[in-house]
Amino acid sequence: MRKPAAAKPAKKKPAKVKATAKPTEPAMDVAVGRRIRDLRRVRQFSLETVAARTELSIGFLSQIERGLSSPSLRVLATLADVLGVGIAALFGASPSADGASDQVVTRGLQRPELKLWRTGVSKQLLSPASSDNKLNLFLVHLEPGGSTGDELYTHDGEEAGLVLEGEMMLTVDSQTWSLKTGDSFRFASRRPHRFSNPAQDAKAVVLWVNCVTGAG
Numbered sequence: 001m002r003k004p005a006a007a008k009p010a011k012k013k014p015a016k017v018k019a020t021a022k023p024t025e026p027a028m029d030v031a032v033g034r035r036i037r038d039l040r041r042v043r044q045f046s047l048e049t050v051a052a053r054t055e056l057s058i059g060f061l062s063q064i065e066r067g068l069s070s071p072s073l074r075v076l077a078t079l080a081d082v083l084g085v086g087i088a089a090l091f092g093a094s095p096s097a098d099g100a101s102d103q104v105v106t107r108g109l110q111r112p113e114l115k116l117w118r119t120g121v122s123k124q125l126l127s128p129a130s131s132d133n134k135l136n137l138f139l140v141h142l143e144p145g146g147s148t149g150d151e152l153y154t155h156d157g158e159e160a161g162l163v164l165e166g167e168m169m170l171t172v173d174s175q176t177w178s179l180k181t182g183d184s185f186r187f188a189s190r191r192p193h194r195f196s197n198p199a200q201d202a203k204a205v206v207l208w209v210n211c212v213t214g215a216g
Helices: 025-042 047-054 058-065 073-083 087-091
Strands: 113-116 121-125 135-142 158-165 167-172 175-180 184-188 193-196 204-211
Touching (some): 025 058, 025 073, 087 135
Antiparallel strands (some): 135 204, 167 193
C-alpha cells in the first residue's frame, strides 16, 4: 500500500514592504538654497566672492544652493549679512500673494517657515515677508536638545525675545543665562551669541524679534 505523499509546506508570501514617505526636509533645503542663489545672482556676486566674505568653502556654498546641504542658523545669518538682507529674506516666500509690497497682515495658516531640521530649530515668520523689511517677528521652536551649534556667531542688527514655553539657554559674549517661561532678553546681534534648549523631553517656544540695521 502506497503511503500518501507528504503535504508540501505552503510557500510563505513575501512580506509587504511598507512604502516610506520621503522626508519633506530636503525640499526645504532646496527652497532655501534656491533663494540664496537668486539673491546672490541679483547682486551679481560670484560663488568665489561669497566664499571669501563668509569664509565658507565654494564647494559647501554650492551644495547649499543646490539643496544638498542643510545649513545651520549661524551659516544662514552669515550669508544673509553678505547678501545685505535679514534672515527672513531667506525663507523663500514672496512678499504677498497679490504681489503687493505693503502687506500688513500675515494669517496664521500662511506663515512661512524655515525648518533647520538637522539642528532642531525652526522659525516661523510672523511678519509679512519681504526682503526689504528691517524689522521681523518670528516664532522660534526649539526641539528637545535643539541648538544653533557650539560656535558663537554674529550678524547685523539687534534682537529681542520672550520665552513663551519651556526653557532656553542663551549665551552672549562669555555669559550664559537660563531663561524660563516669561523671561525676556535683548542684545546687539554683533555680540557673539548662541542659544539652545537644554531639555531632553520638552520643546521650547520663543517669540523673537530681529531688527536689521545695516541691510539696504
